[in-house]
Amino acid sequence: MTWHLADLNADVLASICTALYDVEEGTKTLRAFSSMNRRIRHASLPPLFRSVSVPKKPLRESTEALVALKETNSVTRYIRVFTFSPLPSNALEEFLHSHDPAVLLHSFKHEGPDCASALVEALASMPSLENLTFQPKPNPNLRELVIRHFPVAFAPSQLRLERVKYLSTDVSFTFLRRICPSAVALSVETIGRVLVGSQSRRALR
Template sequence: MTRHFGDLNADVLAIICNALHDVEQGPKNLRAFSLTNRRIRHASLPPLFRSVSVHKKTLRDSADALVALKETNSVTRYIRVFTFSLEVPSFQAVQEFWTTRDPAALMQGPEDAPDCASAFAEALASMPYLRSLTFQPNRNLLEVILQHFPVAFASSQLQLGRVESLSTDVSLTFLRGICPSAVALSLRMSAMSMGPDCGQEWAAGGRVTKLDILDMGHGDEMEDFVKYLPHITELAIESRYFDVKLDLARLASLQSLTSLHLPPLSSLNLGYNPPWCGNAYMGPNGQKLRERLNKQEEEAKRQAKRIVRDALPRLRFLRIDYVGTYNFSTLKTDDPDELDRLAAIEDS
């Protein structure tokens, strides 16, 4: 009879370690469990290093962290999800950059950007089984990144053929060439970073079926962008402001869409603007305010359903944050009254 965890076979240990990792406080408990003996430590490595991040460091500090990560090549092969975010040295550095337009203001030394770019490429090269990559730098660093990072990656000839999900700024199209098989894209949009061929560059390679728009920016270029991505079936909009009447018309070419996820009703420019503070409901007029807002909310829901249904007739699921999901496939007719009566399934 087995008297110790270390006596269990490798498959059983792997199952135990994965289960322990996936519960609340799991990674912390798994790290403690991994100290039990060598066999358990070996079994714990895949879940412990499944997801790794280098988070909000400067170019210089990020380069050091990426070099250190690459040097632990005995564990980087376990990384499936990698997140890298870059930050500026200080608010003062940003002020100087916007005053002088000199990218050097955002660096602590002239070699920071090329060193970070090379370290990033080398670190990714040590992750052969990577499935998901997120690179979201501070917007102020985009000019620096576009100057140095594509050069470093071109010379490395890196290909991450197993990456299926890619999240970054829309201007960083060089990452698409590195991750040609990515079918799920999460792109932060901004008018200043979208060139005329941007959509075509992102459409190259694998057939993109899922798109998350992290920030609409001005939205003016969206119509040209999405026309190159006709195979998208799932679209999510994560933006503080999305004029559902105007902006959805720019996405009308996405006729293969079956699922659409929109921001809250208050972001859709449909006349529903609840107060930020709950104190607004207090006092003698609180009940009247609540009743008026309830009517505005119901009207906004009705308008949202109709606008989306008209623009995207093949859509099956419409999800609105804090409202729930409408299943259009249950509709038996095209009668607007039936659509108005359709209730949302609240998120659990």
Template sequence: MTTCLSALNADILDLLCDAVRTTGLEALKALSVTNRQLRAAALSRVFSAVRVEGTMRECTEVMREILRVKGLVGYIRKFTLKLDVTEDVIEDVNIHKDPANSAARLAVSPAAVAFSAALIELLSHLVRLQSLNIGDPEPAIASSESILNYSLKSATGALRLDSVVELSTLSGCTALSAICPSVTRLSLIDRPSSEQAEMWGTLTRVECLTVKGIRDLESIQAMTRSMKHLTELTIKDGMDIRTELPRLSHLQSLRVLTLGYLFQLELGYHPPQCGFGWGQLRRDPTRMENLRAQRGRALNEAKRLARSVFPGLEKLHIDGATFDFSWLKTGDFDELDALEADSEQTA
């Protein structure tokens, strides 16, 4: 019987690391210092997801350090970069008194040039990268978007990340549409312009799309016309669902639709927006019952709209509820209205 960890084969060590990883990253880090074999097995999990966040100078230094550590880039499967240029913008505006052109100046500043070089070099070494998240801490500001896209645009043609299948970024960082052509899961923040929508539309392999910060879907309509494989769509913000959802009727392959809060869809559902309001409502059974009826009507209309626009839809996630349309046996709206959220039915 083997009594020494170093005598275990690689498969057993992998299973051990997976088991320890479920208890937390710190436990896995502690295990990694046990011996050389365990360290090799653990490092691929410790550094499988790396996040860099801060100012341009801070991010530049961290990315350079990642490159300096031998072998580290080979472990990274998911890379997240959150660039915060708030301090840089404030400093620039104080000096130049010209906020309108601040983003353009910062994009070619020495700090941005160094940041761009470090970012491009790091990305070019992430040969096993599968998931890329590039943006800025919320709320997004235009300056960071400009700097990021300017940095990435300089690498278009020379940098290609074919292994990346999951991408989350700001809609203005369109250079990534050329750098990451194999993306199947795409998440965009903020409404893209018509030109930006056209560029994102070149990602024809996208199967799952998430959009945030977009209240009208005209740009998404244009962007998704070429996404023939799109089966999942998430719209995180409110909208006039009666007007906007039909814009996407061309997505006939859609199977899963996720929407945000029901009260943001302009369907006549107006719940209280604070705890005090809910407290008052609970003391008034009649008003509470009216609100429940209001919610029921709004949900039914949302279900009907989703079903009408996307006849092949199988699941609708809305306001924390999930409706499984696969249980429906007919196209009758009465049956649809009667479908309960998270219902478990037997055939």
């Protein structure tokens, strides 16, 4: 009788995948292991997508990355640790190169709201999320853009990240603290300076 790894039950396969992920170069090892067949590939998804970071790019590109991530909702449900750290818009540099005022107009009118909406939808696709970091690059203009547009997008969404226990963000981004009612640890910063390392759940409210 021929025996194959795929014949193992789901719990055993999941344990093997987790063990492979935890070794040195675990991501590379597990990806190779997951290519054996569809059942093993499915078992490898939780550890492979346990922690996800959006590449640090200007606002427009960061928004596109969020949209693409949300569209892969078959894997976003496994995300437990998520980091999003966008950079300021490069619209000014584009304007100086093209001298086209439409570049600045589009940036001012759309980039902030578009990124905010994309973040709401991406987070809504992560039911297992436990650790959230939202730290835009320290920049007064970017911080003001977030304060102006993001609460507007989050308020009507009624999004609640009940499983998030750890939140790291700017002290001014209270809209994130509101949607993480179960957070027991909070790390807040302002323009790169740490204000609070850890607070109790009562202090977060």
